[in-house]
Amino acid sequence: MFNGAILIGASERTGGAPFHAIDPSTGAKGEIAFSNASTADVADATALADAAFETFSTLTPDARAIFLETVADQIVAIGDLLITTAMSESGLPRGRLEGERGRTVGQLRLFASYVRQGDWLDATIDKALPDRAPLPRSDLRRVNQALGPVAVFGASNFPLAFSVAGGDTASAFAAGCPVVVKGHPAHPGTGELVARAIIAAVAACGLPEGVFSYLPGTTNDLGGALVADPRIKAVGFTGSRGGGIALMQIAAKRAEPIPVYSEMSSINPVVLLPGALAARAEALGTAFVGSMSLFAGQFCTNPGMVIALDSPDLDTFVASAANALSANAAQVMLTPGIHAAYEKGVDALASADGVTTIARGTEADGANRGQSAFFATASDQFRANPALAHEVFGASSILVKCATIEDVIATIADLEGQLTATLQMETSDADDAAKLLPTLSRKVGRVLANGWPTGVEVTHAMVHGGPFPSTSDGRSTSVGTLAMMRFLRPVCYQDLSDALLPPALQAANPWGLTRRNEGKLEVAA
């Protein structure tokens, strides 16, 4: 159950002006009064996190993996209350949230297995060369260590998989970092349920309470105080461009600037190449509408831009998409604020110079429903008006018509950084695809062929990241095992006695790691 408390390690408290959850499907206010955490709560939570750091960051891989698995078990143990609470706070349907819970616990377990494997430690040993001339070489051993306590800001659109125990928290835990979560006010009950599950796992594993704290709240000041706190050493954020940039600026102004991993804004261009349009324009139109309107289009990887050479085949695609869209029911959006921003964004596109409306979904019937929208423009108009390339969060997309493949490339080269780009192509499009790839690979974190960007697998090879402003740091991913590298730093030990070295670097290799010796991998048995 949940009661609206602030959860600082093992203790709970109330305070601040209370706030309530809103059921976006009705606009109705929930009964529970949620506390607004204060800057004093921030200081208490980060002090506990700092105190927990040494113990938590030096756990054996197996002990940390067991903790991650226990968090997963505790989330499952919440049972259906987690699903019904998330449904009422997000407007998302049961099936989607059950799937998201599966993804959340699967992600924790994948990190557990990867933590046990230990490759992330990057244990690297260059042994002493006492006879080297003119000077001997010292023994040098390097290993990755956790950065320190991490602040996590959950996303509205994945109340489980990108929130309290989502990818940022899971990867920070995997790296050995205590976590302080600023709870998202759009799903406070869901957040508190998951927070209590983590706290139960901390206790069950006998870890210091400061490994996790949960600060619900509605104000930017709360988030700002958390990022500014000197004990916090990194930040994970998923949300708006404005919010992400604000946190980056706070972090950059600290006496000790720290890394901020913000995942912010992307329109995920989909290129329809001529061969693909010739082979399957109608099917592409239907499938595109399925992707762009999935769960009201509320995905970071929503295909908000389609780009193609003008042609009769493209007209077929447009007619098919328009037909599919006109039967597309308006769906509940996550919050009244997100719905209002969507309406504003769609209105701006509809009235922009040189933009025509291809089709809208069915009109909204009920509160906070997003009526999907598909627009069209020409590449010269698109390139002349950067506002047309801004993300409209929700089921909105714009078709950009080009005259030549060079025009397609130039239009993509003008875009800001993106999470994804997609090629719809046939074998006959291979030359065009090869021309496009150098530009695409500089612009995005993931290039897809013949899929839709809205599916993001949690695997080792996944990159959910990309150049600014899709994320604040294009060298990183927030999904997949590589995400934990965001919260690690290398430390070198020179000539330390074996007993004083971290276990990962000791001569006997007690953790059975794959290590590098003079740069060459020595794979664990």
Place this chain on the structure above:
Amino acid sequence: MFNGAILIGASERTGGAPFHAIDPSTGAKGEIAFSNASTADVADATALADAAFETFSTLTPDARAIFLETVADQIVAIGDLLITTAMSESGLPRGRLEGERGRTVGQLRLFASYVRQGDWLDATIDKALPDRAPLPRSDLRRVNQALGPVAVFGASNFPLAFSVAGGDTASAFAAGCPVVVKGHPAHPGTGELVARAIIAAVAACGLPEGVFSYLPGTTNDLGGALVADPRIKAVGFTGSRGGGIALMQIAAKRAEPIPVYSEMSSINPVVLLPGALAARAEALGTAFVGSMSLFAGQFCTNPGMVIALDSPDLDTFVASAANALSANAAQVMLTPGIHAAYEKGVDALASADGVTTIARGTEADGANRGQSAFFATASDQFRANPALAHEVFGASSILVKCATIEDVIATIADLEGQLTATLQMETSDADDAAKLLPTLSRKVGRVLANGWPTGVEVTHAMVHGGPFPSTSDGRSTSVGTLAMMRFLRPVCYQDLSDALLPPALQAANPWGLTRRNEGKLEVAA
């Protein structure tokens, strides 16, 4: 030879208000008039770098390794002119500069071997699972790619190893990034000679001219324009805290913020533990003076702070150090500006409350000689006055006397981030060392036992980096093969046909790489 030109790819030009090298040993001005590059030169250099990016970043590992080796060969081919020019522009002696040349070319060759090995690509493959229920999984393949053109700012104190073809340039080249160097005005002839060697290597390898450009200049505006240029995607800098922070701020304010790797400021605490003092206080005193005054103390890793429990053994150390220092000849510093800043820093320490002067080196005889200095204070004084912990670049250090080991730990915990920390210890000090290590490993990039921090090996395990302000990004190193990871980002390819994939990810593994398959390493034969 050199003529003072601005080198933009394969062409050269002159312009701007001319400047001259100064021989710091005499204060005499050199004859050659060096050009000051303009913002127009910046734009031309970065445009060429951008144009060269696709070709250079997609070279085979072997082709890129050959380029790095050719740069090394061309530097060696300059011959003694490089040494004599650097001597006259830096005041550093021949032996030191010959050693530094060896380090510079050795570093290029180490990167070449590591580039050939290919592990830095981190090629990671999660194959399609077409039969997975409820949904099939796509084929996902990830590889590291170069960030884009990199701006490099060389250091004054290593005119070869941390300058035009130093660690930043070598690691950016290794990663596949074209480089634009802002030449350091303290050694413009040296810089131009090395720049011409790189340009000769670019031509010899048949690479696009934009792979390298060299912009000499004296103004902050030039550096600022380079960092602000939208084609530049990362920055490497070694220098003052003020300069590094200024570049970080320019980079953070860009429309597209970019990573800045600044290596700035560190006092590198050396802890003398009781057992070590009991066993070898006198030898430690002599060795300490050797490290702190080496080449006028002009090392980022200079031991600017010694910390120990007050005791008669410590008095022996102090007497020994004072004795060694009093015979220590004042040495030529790198520039008149650095010498003036050193004098100012030493004067401030000498007159600070609670600080006593243990000893000074011999008085300066000639221009720009730094008279070495060793001070002492008590830990409470030190902790109360943060200015005492600021780096004084040169042969200056301060002894901080503590009452207990807890006092030592608290004093170190108060410090800002450092490149290194050193323990002088015997077996009997193991318990104290174990108590200190958790604090040290959070505070620094490298922990040494029984050595001196001024030696920095170029190896796989080296970390020359540390938490802010020792560097801007404590997740990185600027020395060793790991340095090239600063200039790479992961890109994922989903369901692309084999022919469209980068070679590193193709089914036939044409580059013979060690790759990850479902997270497990498959080591190349």
